[in-house]
Every structure is written in structure tokens, then in C-alpha cells.
Amino acid sequence: MRPALILLLVLGSDPFQLPAPAPITVSAAVSLTDALTAAAGEYAGGGRGAIRFNFAASNVLARQIVNGAPVDLFISADEAQMDVVGQAGLIQEGSRVDLLSNQLAVVVPNDRPRTFGSIKDLADPAFRRIAIGDPAAVPAGVYAKQYLEKEGLWQAVASRIVPAGSVRAALTAAESGAVDAAIVYRTDARVALKATVAWVVPTDRGPRIVYPAAIVKASAHLTETQRFLDFLRGASAARVFERAGFTVIPTAPR
Amino acid sequence: MMGAWQIAWFTVACAAGATILMLPAGVLIAWLLARRNFPGRSIVETLVSLPLVMPPVATGLLLLVLLSRRGALGGMLERLGIEIVFTWKAVVIAMAIMGLPLLVRTARAGFEQVNSRYERVAATLGAPPSRIFFTISLPLAWPSVLAGAVLGFARALGEFGATIIVAGSIPGETRTLAVAIYSYTETGQDAQAIRLVLVSVVIAFVALWSANRLVERRAA
Numbered sequence: 001m002r003p004a005l006i007l008l009l010v011l012g013s014d015p016f017q018l019p020a021p022a023p024i025t026v027s028a029a030v031s032l033t034d035a036l037t038a039a040a041g042e043y044a045g046g047g048r049g050a051i052r053f054n055f056a057a058s059n060v061l062a063r064q065i066v067n068g069a070p071v072d073l074f075i076s077a078d079e080a081q082m083d084v085v086g087q088a089g090l091i092q093e094g095s096r097v098d099l100l101s102n103q104l105a106v107v108v109p110n111d112r113p114r115t116f117g118s119i120k121d122l123a124d125p126a127f128r129r130i131a132i133g134d135p136a137a138v139p140a141g142v143y144a145k146q147y148l149e150k151e152g153l154w155q156a157v158a159s160r161i162v163p164a165g166s167v168r169a170a171l172t173a174a175e176s177g178a179v180d181a182a183i184v185y186r187t188d189a190r191v192a193l194k195a196t197v198a199w200v201v202p203t204d205r206g207p208r209i210v211y212p213a214a215i216v217k218a219s220a221h222l223t224e225t226q227r228f229l230d231f232l233r234g235a236s237a238a239r240v241f242e243r244a245g246f247t248v249i250p251t252a253p254r
Numbered sequence: 255m256m257g258a259w260q261i262a263w264f265t266v267a268c269a270a271g272a273t274i275l276m277l278p279a280g281v282l283i284a285w286l287l288a289r290r291n292f293p294g295r296s297i298v299e300t301l302v303s304l305p306l307v308m309p310p311v312a313t314g315l316l317l318l319v320l321l322s323r324r325g326a327l328g329g330m331l332e333r334l335g336i337e338i339v340f341t342w343k344a345v346v347i348a349m350a351i352m353g354l355p356l357l358v359r360t361a362r363a364g365f366e367q368v369n370s371r372y373e374r375v376a377a378t379l380g381a382p383p384s385r386i387f388f389t390i391s392l393p394l395a396w397p398s399v400l401a402g403a404v405l406g407f408a409r410a411l412g413e414f415g416a417t418i419i420v421a422g423s424i425p426g427e428t429r430t431l432a433v434a435i436y437s438y439t440e441t442g443q444d445a446q447a448i449r450l451v452l453v454s455v456v457i458a459f460v461a462l463w464s465a466n467r468l469v470e471r472r473a474a
Contacts, residue, residue: 163423165437178339
């Protein structure tokens, strides 16, 4: 009798009880951490429901989804990782859109600030270790390698590359002074506290960086997720993204 | 891609280096804890065991803060031209810190089991503490010290959390078995990951089998 009563009390006062509507789970590229959290704050502030985020390198997120992780919305930092999920047949038909664009930037620890005249400065022997996302799959690393190859610099710096698990890990390596430079997104450089920008890759020289978003087919909250995705493509979210340094892609669904 | 056996060899070499690094300090601390009463003894005891209980990633972060160019020790080392973070030295240090508690706890139990009368008798006969340690305490506690070293080595072989933070995952430079398996899995290179898993199984099997054989031979 007694234990049953206590159990009832405990269950009845569950502090983690979920409010209606149920929160949707969004797996998003780690470079979106700050901007998406701010956007979701506005969304939830308007009483439209809570968002749970899972931030990591897009390749990690894609693998989680392919292996059955219960995710409602996936926002990748490149098309390749979205294609991984798409080819597994896990994307809700017609929900994929190109949401945002970004640029690459070279950052250096802020106790050794530098400004590049061109990207060729990266070949300077003073840069003994250069962190980028793991070019085997982490989008920021894939982009960085593409860019360095296009500039004919990859061979010169390949032996100095420190592959990081995500773009934010590369940024952290530069902030701690463990590496002499890191190639990250311009938006990451903006939130850096202990690293400064040495070079922003011009849009006409750098790779085309696209953040696609798509609803995961297995989602149990299709309507709510579509509502959040629509919000992300709306004007108030656009202001948040632009403030963070992203370029909003205004296109029709593909 | 670096060969699987090269990664295995690198990992074993680093773990062996870590064991050599932790042995003198570990044995001394174990002996002090077993035999001496000194101020701050319980603090030392707790500090040494900390890496056993803390998340390895937290230990790695502390090491990074300490050893990076901007850290307290790292700044000094940099002026001496010594680089630790993101080099094989960081791998060895991370492994040694993570293995140390196992060595100290096991060796300490061994020193405690040595009959202290032998040590006292030697002291009354005029032997200095260092001679007592090397001719009586250490030889009698040797099986436990060896067992502790094997445990520490085994822990070092599998170290992941602290290593990836302070040494990173640089192919051919700091990529150990555990870190390589993680990196390959993360980047979708499953075939390479599985190959390394098989290599780890072989190494673990050989290590355990020879450790058991050693114990059997001792018992016989």
C-alpha cells in the first residue's frame, strides 16, 4: 500500500514530464550550434513547441540516422552527407531543401594574430600544424581540402594537417594554441573567443558550401517538423542566421 | 592509409613507453603509501586514483590545459623547444596517467603484504632505507609490482578519451588503435575499422594468454 502510494506521488510529480506538443529532435551540423539554438529559442518563445538538438559533425549525424537514430529533422553541412541518408531511403519525399550557405576562413590563435595577403601565406613554415575537419568525411574538412587543392597548396601542407572530428574541434585546437592555424567556417570564427581570422576565403574562390535540410522519413512528428522547417525558412529565422554570418538560400524546394 | 600492423606496433610501443614512464613514480608512490605516514598522504592517495574515476576525456582536457602552448607547463616547455600536444609524447603521457592508478593500487597491496619485520631488522643492522627498499621490499613485492605494470600496460593499450583530446588523431603520428577505430568509424571507413578491431582482438588475446602462462609457471 505505502510503496504504491509513494510511487504514485513520484510519478505524478515527474519534473521531466513532457509538455504538449512533443519536442522534435533535430540533428544538425555542429557549425549551426549557436544560430540554430537562437532560432529555436524564438520558435519555442512563440509557444510553438520545444526543439531537442543533437549537434555533431554531419558525417557522424548521417551515420546515426542511417543506423536508426530517432531523428525528425537533419541539417547537414554538405550535400554528400545528406546524400548518404537519402541513398539509404530515409528522407521524407520532397522535404529536402537547401537552407544556408557559408564561407571558409583561416583562424589563428589570438596571441599570435596574423593577416594573410593571400591563402599562399598558409604555406609559411611558421604554420607547423594546421587543424581541419577530417577530410575523409567531416564536411568542413572536405571543403578545406577541396579549396587547398584548387589553390595548389594541398601538397605543401598535407603533412602538417591535423584532422579533427568536427569543425568545432578544429577551432578549439586553434583556440588552445595546440595548432598554429585552423580552417573553419567564417561563422565559427565569429564565435571564437581565443582565435582571430587571418583570411576569409572569397566566395568566388572557395567551394560552394550548402547546408541542406530534410525531414527524416521515420519521424513520428511529421507535421510539427514541417512547421519547424518552414519557420527556419522564414524571415525571422533568416535574421538570426544572417546575424550569425550565414547566407540564407532563397530557393524553391527541390 | 597506414597499415593496420603499423598502427598496432605504434600503439604497443607507446603503451610500453608509458609503462616505463609510470614504473619509477608508481612504485615509489605505492611504497610511500604502504609504508610511510606523511602529511597529505590521503590527498596523494586520492589524487593518484582520480584518473580511474574521472571521465578520461576530463583527464585529457586537464592535460591539454596544462601542456598546450598556452598552458602553465606547456609555455615553459615551448621555450625549451619541447612540443608535447599533438605528438607521440602526448600519447605516452596520456597513457601513463591513465595506467598509473592501476599500477599504484596493485603494487601498494604487494608492499603492504611484505612482513615489515624484515625491513625493521635490516634497519637495526644499519642498512639505509634505499638499500632496504632495493634488497628487501622490492624483491618481495615484485610479483605485485609486475602484475600492476601489466595492468597499467593493458589500460594504456586501450586508452582513448584522454589520448584523442591531448594527442588528436593524426595518421602516422598519434593515431593509436583505439583512436584509429573511432576515426574510421566516424568517417564511414568501416572496412578499415573492422580490420583494426581484429588486430586488437589478436593483441589482447596474445597479451592475456602470455600473462596467464606467466602466472601458471609461477604457481608450478
